[in-house]
Amino acid sequence: MTNNKVLAIVSGGLDSTTMLWKLQADGYEVMETISFNYGQRHTKELDGLEKILSAFEEQFGREIESKVVDIRVMRDLAEAGAVMGNEELPKQAYDAETQRVTIVPNRNAVFINLAAARAVAMEYRYVAYAAHSNDHSVYPDCRPEFVEAMDRALELANAWTPVNLMAPFVNSSKADIVRVGKELGVPFELTWSCYEGGDRPCLQCGTCIERTSSFVQAGTPDPLLTSKEWEEAKTYLPAPEQ
Amino acid sequence: MTNNKVLAIVSGGLDSTTMLWKLQADGYEVMETISFNYGQRHTKELDGLEKILSAFEEQFGREIESKVVDIRVMRDLAEAGAVMGNEELPKQAYDAETQRVTIVPNRNAVFINLAAARAVAMEYRYVAYAAHSNDHSVYPDCRPEFVEAMDRALELANAWTPVNLMAPFVNSSKADIVRVGKELGVPFELTWSCYEGGDRPCLQCGTCIERTSSFVQAGTPDPLLTSKEWEEAKTYLPAPEQ
Secondary structure, three states: OOOOEEEEEOOOOHHHHHHHHHHHHOOOEEEEEEEEEOOOOOOHHHHOHHHHHHHHHHHHOOOOEEEEEEOOHHHHHHOOOOOOOHHHOOHHHHHHHHHHHOOOOOHHHHHHHHHHHHHHHHOOOEEEOOOOHHHOOOOHHHOHHHHHHHHHHHHHHOOOOOOEEEOOOOOOOHHHHHHHHHHHOOOHHHOOOOOOOOOOOOOOOHHHHHHHHHHHHHOOOOOOOOHHHHHHHHHHOOOOOO | OOOOEEEEEOOOOHHHHHHHHHHHHOOOEEEEEEEEEOOOOOOHHHHHHHHHHHHHHHHHOOOOEEEEEEOOHHHHHHOOOOOOOHHHOOHHHHHHHHHHHOOOOOHHHHHHHHHHHHHHHHOOOEEEOOOOHHHOOOOHHHOHHHHHHHHHHHHHHOOOOOOEEEOOOOOOOHHHHHHHHHHHOOOHHHOOOOOOOOOOOOOOOHHHHHHHHHHHHHOOOOOOOOHHHHHHHHHHOOOOOO
């Protein structure tokens, strides 16, 4: 029997949530999700994950396990100075630190390799992550050539229990992801993208603008927006980068 | 000016210690070492690292920073069941768990990628680890083709701040490493290999046997052994696998 079991790297955001639905539609068995908590602001993303997995179970009758891995150690690695616990940092420095973490080097590669450790231990055949083409210009670890090289490295490192890397959206834009998600009935209202972590999307931060403009481009209203916000967004948001 | 700064993945054992001396001899600047504490038994290896770095400074007049990263989270990943803290495990289960960790999947790849995050943050040009040919048959992540693939993945993932992977002993046997170390004046007496973590090497475990037979093959007495132990070792130890 073919092993088509997948461990999916997810954040609770739009891209990785849609990836779960896409993998299911493509005939893969998503067995478990893995998420990384490295003290980022938008932990609200992770809070929503439970609801997303419940919605998945309701729609497809399949339960997906979830695992959150504490990877705050990456903050120490990105710091030039001595290792400090957060409790020693004043509020302002903490915020600065948290911001810097959003550009922690080699992040996706670390996540993928920790996920691969889990996948091999559980004999899942694939690790999947939601890299997409809007990120190609800024994040080299979202590009097809990186996916290919890391896939090869994973395969060679785990020769006894092969594991491969999947990135089903690597050649899709975020607007394409909205189109796919709409088609597959993804509960967009449960996904969260805003970096600010408020009760409602701020509609000002980079991720809010990228998300909203992707919905505009796909011609599908974002259910997180009021109809007034949506009408306004349609008139002034620029098209997203491809 | 060429950036020849290196972050070296070390354990305090024979191979990675000799690698520090080799990198220095080859004209690289080892700026910092990185070690991973994942609750393994032979933390004695790490205890010796400080002395090794002092000996290095005395011999070459260069100080090397050191960093130990807590990566016990890998235990949770290798476990099939629920996540548990060590304090909840009875002694026996803890030992069993610790043993299992010695075969935690994808370990070197995770270490290399965490090290790469650090290297990029500090603008070190290379990450080095001490893979050698005795391990090729058992550990696929010590083979030249893995080194090549992971090097490519690191380079692509960090396109803005290139980092490359070095494995200077990847085509050397452990006996070759002893020969190189002898030549370069490596303080073998400060290095530790035994898994048992006693005051003296047990001379029974796999790593003790591999170490001793490599010294025998290189024709150099291991300073950790008494002359009586050394004479005995010469008569009955099999040659190490190549």
